[in-house]
Amino acid sequence: MSEQLRLDDKVVQHPEALARRIEDLFVILQPDMSELHSLNTVATRIWTLIEEERTVADVAAAIAEEYEVDEATARADVLELLGTLREKQLIVVK
Numbered sequence: 001m002s003e004q005l006r007l008d009d010k011v012v013q014h015p016e017a018l019a020r021r022i023e024d025l026f027v028i029l030q031p032d033m034s035e036l037h038s039l040n041t042v043a044t045r046i047w048t049l050i051e052e053e054r055t056v057a058d059v060a061a062a063i064a065e066e067y068e069v070d071e072a073t074a075r076a077d078v079l080e081l082l083g084t085l086r087e088k089q090l091i092v093v094k
Contacts, residue, residue: 005079005086007057010094011050017090019047030089037088042067043081050091056082 005011013019018029026039026047039047042063049059056078064074085091 005056005083005093007055007060007075007079009056010053011056011059011082011086011091012053012094013047013050014090014092028090033089035088037090042077046078046081053094 014030016031018031019026020028021044024041024044026044028037028039028047029035030037045066046059046063049062057075059082060071060075060078063069063078064071067074069077082091086093
């Protein structure tokens with residue numbers, strides 16, 4: 001089991017992940033794993049936020065502001081999604 005993400009961890013899209021926008025959503029393929037993943041609207045926004053390296057806290061703050069949710073909820077949701085993306089090797093944690 002991998003170490004849990006922290007708010008000060010920096011994350012970025014995995015350079016080998018292939019992402020395609022289909023309307024308002026993204027579909028992502030990790031070539032090494034041959035699995036296709038689809039992202040909902042909020043997950044798609046998180047994906048676009050981490051095109052460039054950002055801290056988990058910065059991503060959560062952006063989501064809280066854009067979707068008008070409280071910081072604690074945004075942090076929990078962002079940590080959960082990024083943890084899943086990490087397990088699927090779709091992001092890199094620095």
